[in-house]
Amino acid sequence: MNQESSLLTVAHDKRDVSWENNFFNLLTASHVNILSADPQIGPDNWPYLMAEWNEKSDKTMEPDKEETQKVIQWLSDKGIGLVINPMKEYPDYVFTYGMIWSFKETGFFYRTDTVSSTESLPSDGTTQFYYGPPSQQYLPDYVRKVLREFFRDQGLMNVKLLMLSSDNKEFDLAFSLESLGNPPKEEHEGIAEAISWFLPPHYPILLIGEKNLPTFIDL
Template sequence: MSTIHYFDANNSSMGSLGNLEKTINLQHLLETSLPERTPQWIADFLENIDECNLQLAEPEVAAANDGYAYMNVKTVDPETNFKAFVIRQSLKTILANGFGLVVNAHKEQPDWVFSHGDLLNLYLNDEFYTDESIFSEHGKDFVLPKDEKVLIGQPSEQILPKETRQHIREFLSYSGIRDAKVMLMVRNPENEDLVSQDLVFNITPKMFATQEAYIQVMNTLAWFLPRHYSIVGIDESSVDSGFDSI
């Protein structure tokens, strides 16, 4: 990791103690070796990590090998004196800065890495990961028949908050996309069994020198957003209306 920015340790959300029981639970969980961490271990980890007492490590914020910026926190012995960092108490500040979060980066392999979108999902939906939603399933080709009925409009704050829009807008501008637009497309809105939605951007492979460059941009959009979101790029001219500036 390389240092790019220091977190505001004087923020008013810092220093408030979290849940001591969850802090102790987390300590016990981390005694389990990596190969022995089962799906139940993961569920227990995610249940406790959000409100337990953590501590900012050095550097407080760093760029990881994937190119994204992460806050760097470590677990602590509940019996020691330290300035507490609690994920839930600091969510607004983390999200405002566009960070992810890594737990115990000093180890040979970190105990967990949260993308910005994972933390955004905790803020929006009270969980790091959402298994079931109205968003389209990942891995399916996006095909829009001409006679299919769809509703299009702008995603609400509950789906795409203004700060997330800003992070995405700045990233796309840095990537050379000056007029980035977005819309929410709801397919089969009158059928409860088939209804689905997609977050659609006016970004297509022809905007980039290589397919790899396009994929990298779409992967970064995914990093900023909850993992269950379906993200699609289509030519702006292929729809009559609905797109608006990010």
């Protein structure tokens, strides 16, 4: 039994961090079979490309077989996630769009260590915050475009954000509540959860009012 096959036979409740790392390494170094040319809407209402991957993926000659890394590059520009082996009762893995572009930019689908948003965030000396725009690597232009399109579909035409930190070490990606239409507090969790699909899992998201804070910038 080869490594790919043995990985996929591990029960879902036994798939730990070591399993996940092995899965990521093997998947991104091989090919997948695209099951449908068009993205499908998943149970979470987000768009996903459906792909098959197993021990035969690099040995067969299916016309829809593609290098995984090329697929990731394509998905990054489209705002689409990826589901591996959706034909199973439980897919082997579901990658959000945020995980997809995180891999393109950094080689990691997500990080467990602290990631800097920019080289330095200044403080104006009058607030407890360090602040500034997210760096190009932290939030690339093509990701901003995807996010803008999502917000415009919700009728939000000018969403604003800012990187905020109290210690210049750990950062929140803060979205202006005013630019989000001042939604009621009970909706904040759902809004943050929706935004998080577009961002790497390790990005802290904050919804906050602009009062007494530095000027927010356009997304």
